[in-house]
Amino acid sequence: MHSATVPRCTPHAWCWCANHVHIFCCSRSAYSPPQELRWSAGSRSYNFQQTIQWCDDKATGTIFRYQTNNADPLTCGQQLSPLIRVKPGKAYRLILKNVAFGPASTAQTNIHIHGSHISGDGNADNPLRFVEPGFQIAYNWTIPEDHHGGTIWYHPHFHPIVDPQLAGGGLGMLIVDDPQYVVRSMSADFKQFATSTANEILLLFHQQINQIACNGHSSADPETVDIISGQWYRVRIANGDPEATVRDITFGQVAGNNLCEVRAVAFDGVWRSTVPGPAQTTFRLTGASRIDLALKCTKPNGYSGQGRSSYVLDLNFKDGTANNASPWGGDSGTRWTPPRPTSGYLDDLTAATGVNPYTISMSAVQINGATWDPANINFLETFQYGDVQEWTLSGTTGHPVHTHIWHWQVRMLAVHHMHYGEWYDTVSYTPGCKVRFRMVGGGQTQLVHCHILGHEDKGAMVIFKESSGMS
Ligand SMILES: [Cu+2]
Known part of the structure; x- marks a missing residue:
């Protein structure tokens, strides 16, 4: 009580x-x-x-x-x-x-x-x-x-x-x-x-x-x-x-x-x-x-x-x-x-070069045009272990987007609550936002979804794969 x-x-x-x-x-x-x-x-x-x-x-x-x-x-x-x-x-x-x-x-x-x-x-x-x-x-x-x-x-x-x-x-x-x-x-x-x-x-x-x-x-x-x-x-x-x-x-x-x-x-x-x-x-x-x-x-x-x-x-x-x-x-x-974690998943990437670009487009029922189907779960993409990802997040004003396992380092000038170079797991940023991160787990899976959870329930969720190790 x-x-x-x-x-x-x-x-x-x-x-x-x-x-x-x-x-x-x-x-x-x-x-x-x-x-x-x-x-x-x-x-x-x-x-x-x-x-x-x-x-x-x-x-x-x-x-x-x-x-x-x-x-x-x-x-x-x-x-x-x-x-x-x-x-x-x-x-x-x-x-x-x-x-x-x-x-x-x-x-x-x-x-x-x-x-x-x-x-x-x-x-x-x-x-x-x-x-x-x-x-x-x-x-x-x-x-x-x-x-x-x-x-x-x-x-x-x-x-x-x-x-x-x-x-x-x-x-x-x-x-x-x-x-x-x-x-x-x-x-x-x-x-x-x-x-x-x-x-x-x-x-x-x-x-x-x-x-x-x-x-x-x-x-x-x-x-x-x-x-x-x-x-x-x-x-x-x-x-x-x-x-x-x-x-x-x-x-x-x-x-x-x-x-x-x-x-x-x-x-x-x-x-x-x-x-x-x-x-x-x-x-x-x-x-x-x-x-x-x-x-x-x-x-x-x-x-x-x-x-x-x-x-x-x-x-x-x-x-x-x-x-x-x-x-x-x-x-x-x-x-x-x-000090950041020794395995490197929160290493500062603001000055990294050679990034892998990717775009996340949010809607109320889909991400990147895909609707979550629990009967048919497929990885939307597989990303290379250790590569620096630079993702552009769009449509997050009404659809705050959440990343499992990997935090994202925001690289936009401070707007509202989001600050350049800081790490977040849920991003809502107007008008759009670039984030960076590195998958250094080895074969991990990452769910990404809208955290208006009624939207996630309608299908605004996708799953990504990390390759198993260095190529
Ligand atoms: Cu949403």
Whole structure:
């Protein structure tokens, strides 16, 4: 259950809201982030294991929701899907139980970890597998030792019923911890900011009975985060809205002044090339984006909260003393350049030559004129292992395009949320966009699809193949 709702209205509250709303407000409910899934010891072939269940929510008629293991079916949907936390170099076995009661046409399901870089085949992150209602399947997630640390999320991905299951509430946050060689490159202050859960705020945006909600709270009872003036927080945001093109998250003002210094530090689960980015007040996300923000708010003397409108999140100052210094030594400090994975899948390609050009054209039912047919799955193209791909993405304004396994390095000047040289797994860019990446996995498959999931369900999905090795 969510933490109990505590009606209250403090004189020192303001809010931070989605959907272009700038307004002061008072606070009502307690911070209720997703609860962490506790892994159990595994066997020889995997380090850890656990079981989760997707269920039908009888109370609302929506599918799919999460319920704790072997709980009373009537509890379906009363708890936010758990935070799943994994470490590079470890292997995890996740049992997915499908305890939905609906017909196969609406209740077949599976799970995809969106933004990861693990195999998309076999029983790894393979969205072509599924489980019938009343049965269970196992996933073996082997996290590479150099896997990027970041904010990822998971959701059902079974064509053609992804949209209703995700809109129903089948989604959760997944965090990959940074590998040790990345942690070792951090300063002490940055490490405190980046790795201490005491400085971490988790915000999962999602649909809840056709409203936008944050951590299970809709605008009628907004999620509230109590923060300490002057303390730096790492805010991990996952926006899991299957029907959104883009959404702005705006930090409000008091008397024309920004109370918070807010800087992006990671996009779609990948650290920026230099950390942090510039201070901003508005951050634009697609319906599948994640963003990690560095947030520090300073409480002004003697201001008071005012009315409220439709939004889904409040920030509220609480008493306390900041526990950390600036993660980068203040305005004149040193920016952090995170080391990239040793296997090279996030190597900087901005200056690469001899690229392989390709074009992705999005529509509501097709990609490059092809409609996904689960009875006849063919690779649209096979790309050479190690080649630098330069893809032109068109039609992504209304059709944010998501790439499995391989993040894309955007090479257009900054527009809205997309920044030159940074890595994304979901792109919506007006008017068009070039991205680069290298397939260096050896024989991997890559799904590419529209993340307006009703469009994916209609067929806007294709699959590519990487050749097995150097030619
Ligand atoms: Cu679309």
